Amino acid sequence: MAASLRLLASVGNGFLRRSLLENNYLARFTAGPRRLLTAQATHHVALNVPETKVTALENGLRVASEDSGLSTCTVGLWIDAGSRYENERNNGTAHFLEHMAFKGTRKRSQLDLELEIENMGAHLNAYTSREQTVYYAKAFSKDLPRAVEILADIIQNSRLGEAEIERERGVILREMQEVETNLQEVVFDYLHATAYQTTALGRTILGPTENIKTINRGDLVEYITSHYKGPRIVLAAAGGVSHTELIDLAKYHFGQLVGRYDSDAPAPPACPFTGSEIRVRDDKMPLAHIAIAVEAVGWSHPDTIPLMVANTLIGNWDRSFGGGVNLSSKLAQMACQGNLCHSFQSFNTCYTDTGLWGLYMVCEPGTIDDMMRFTQKEWMSLCTSVTEGEVARAKNLLKTNMLLHLDGSTPICEDIGRQMLCYSRRIPLHELETRIDAIDAATIKDVCTKHIFDKAPAIAAIGPIEQLPDYNQIRSGMFWMRS
Numbered sequence: 001m002a003a004s005l006r007l008l009a010s011v012g013n014g015f016l017r018r019s020l021l022e023n024n025y026l027a028r029f030t031a032g033p034r035r036l037l038t039a040q041a042t043h044h045v046a047l048n049v050p051e052t053k054v055t056a057l058e059n060g061l062r063v064a065s066e067d068s069g070l071s072t073c074t075v076g077l078w079i080d081a082g083s084r085y086e087n088e089r090n091n092g093t094a095h096f097l098e099h100m101a102f103k104g105t106r107k108r109s110q111l112d113l114e115l116e117i118e119n120m121g122a123h124l125n126a127y128t129s130r131e132q133t134v135y136y137a138k139a140f141s142k143d144l145p146r147a148v149e150i151l152a153d154i155i156q157n158s159r160l161g162e163a164e165i166e167r168e169r170g171v172i173l174r175e176m177q178e179v180e181t182n183l184q185e186v187v188f189d190y191l192h193a194t195a196y197q198t199t200a201l202g203r204t205i206l207g208p209t210e211n212i213k214t215i216n217r218g219d220l221v222e223y224i225t226s227h228y229k230g231p232r233i234v235l236a237a238a239g240g241v242s243h244t245e246l247i248d249l250a251k252y253h254f255g256q257l258v259g260r261y262d263s264d265a266p267a268p269p270a271c272p273f274t275g276s277e278i279r280v281r282d283d284k285m286p287l288a289h290i291a292i293a294v295e296a297v298g299w300s301h302p303d304t305i306p307l308m309v310a311n312t313l314i315g316n317w318d319r320s321f322g323g324g325v326n327l328s329s330k331l332a333q334m335a336c337q338g339n340l341c342h343s344f345q346s347f348n349t350c351y352t353d354t355g356l357w358g359l360y361m362v363c364e365p366g367t368i369d370d371m372m373r374f375t376q377k378e379w380m381s382l383c384t385s386v387t388e389g390e391v392a393r394a395k396n397l398l399k400t401n402m403l404l405h406l407d408g409s410t411p412i413c414e415d416i417g418r419q420m421l422c423y424s425r426r427i428p429l430h431e432l433e434t435r436i437d438a439i440d441a442a443t444i445k446d447v448c449t450k451h452i453f454d455k456a457p458a459i460a461a462i463g464p465i466e467q468l469p470d471y472n473q474i475r476s477g478m479f480w481m482r483s
Contacts, residue, residue, distance in 0.1 A: 195458035229259065290372075
C-alpha cells in the first residue's frame with residue numbers, strides 16, 4: 001500500500017518560502033535588543049546542524065543533500081508529478097507507473113534487480129501522492145553510486161512490458177479492494193471528492209476500476225514523457241553522503257534528461273474548494289466514520305504555520321490512551337469524560353495552493369450529535385478565546401513532533417525532497433522554530449477566524465449516521481450557540 005495514501009498530513013510538514021521572512025509573525029523579532037539576541041541564538045544553533053547543500057544541473061534537475069556522517073544513507077528522486085496532473089481518462093496512471101518501476105529495465109530483469117538490491121543489503125521503495133511521485137533507496141553509504149545508478153535506470157529505462165502491465169493490473173485491482181476495507185482511507189477519498197468536486201484533487205490516487213482495466217503502455221510512456229523532466233525532479237540524499245560525489249553521479253546518470261518544455265511547464269490545474277457533503281448511510285455498521293474540514297492554505301502561504309499550531313491545539317485522542325481527562329486538548333477531555341467517540345484525529349493536509357483543515361472522528365450512533373457540537377465549539381474557541389498558555393503548549397508540542405519526525409536518514413531525505421519541490425530550498429530548523437515562536441494567541445484567533453469562522457465545510461460520513469446533523473445546521477454554526 002503506497003505510503004502516500006495515508007492522507008493525514010503529519011505535523012511538522014509545513015514550511016514557508018524565504019520571502020515570508022518579512023511577514024507579520026516575525027516582525028516582533030526585528031527590532032531592538034531582541035533582534036541581536038535572536039541573531040546570536042540562531043547563529044549558535046546553525047553551527048550544530050548539518051548544512052543542506054543544493055546544486056542545480058544544466059537541465060534543471062536539482063541535487064540536494066545533508067551529510068551527517070552515518071554509515072548508511074537514503075537517496076531518492078522526488079518528482080513534481082502525481083495524480084493531480086491526470087485527467088478523467090488516465091486517472092491512476094501515476095500510481096500504475098509506481099508499480100511498474102521495479103518490474104525490470106532494459107539493463108536488468110525484475111529478478112536481477114531484486115537480487116542486486118538484496119545482495120547490497122539495501123531497500124528500494126516508491127510511493128505516489130496527489131502532487132508527487134517518489135522513488136528512493138536505503139543503503140550503505142559506500143553503495144551510494146550503485147543506488148543512484150539503479151534509481152536512474154528505473155525512471156529512464158523501465159521496460160514497461162505488456163506481460164508485466166497485465167500482471168500489475170491485477171495487483172492494483174486487489175490493492176483497491178484492500179483500500180475499500182480501510183474506512184479511514186475511504187472517508188478521506190470521499191472528503192476530497194466532495195471538497196474538490198470535478199477537479200483533479202477530487203479524484204483518487206489509485207483511479208477508478210474502469211481506468212485500471214484500460215491503462216496501457218502508451219498511457220504510461222506519455223505520462224513519463226510529459227512529466228519526468230529535469231526541472232521537476234530533485235535528487236535528494238541524507239546520511240553518509242558527499243555532495244560533490246552526488247553531483248558527479250547526477251551529471252553522469254541524469255545529465256541526458258530533457259530539461260525544456262515545448263511551451264511553459266504545466267502548472268497544477270486549479271482545484272477550487274466546494275462546501276458540500278457526501279453521506280453513505282449503513283445502519284449495519286457498528287460505528288460512524290466522519291470527517292469534517294474547511295478549506296485551508298497551500299504550503300507557502302503565511303497562514304500555514306498558524307494553522308499547524310491550531311491543528312496541534314485540537315490534537316487527537318483514542319480510547320486506548322490513558323489519562324484522557326488530564327490531556328491538554330479540551331476536546332480530548334470532553335471526548336473522554338462524555339464518552340463521545342472511540343477516537344478523533346485533527347489534520348492539516350496541504351497542497352500547492354490549497355488544503356484541508358479539520359477533524360476525523362469515529363463515533364457510536366448515539367454520540368454523533370454531541371461530538372459534532374463539541375468539535376465546532378472547540379473550533380469557535382480557537383477564533384475567540386484561545387489563551388497564551390494553550391498556544392505556548394501547542395507550539396512546544398509541534399516543535400517536538402517535528403524533531404521526532406526527522407529521526408533517521410529516510411525522513412530527513414524525504415523532508416529535503418519535499419521542501420525542494422515546494423519551496424526550492426530546505427528551510428533550516430532554527431528558522432522554522434523562530435517562525436513558530438513568533439505565533440501568539442492573537443495570531444491564532446486572526447488566522448482561525450479567517451479560515452474557520454462562518455465557512456462552509458466539506459463533510460464525508462460513512463456508517464449509522466442518522467443522527468448526524470443536517471448540513472445546513474452544521475453550516476450555520478448553530479451548535480456553537482448551544483450551552
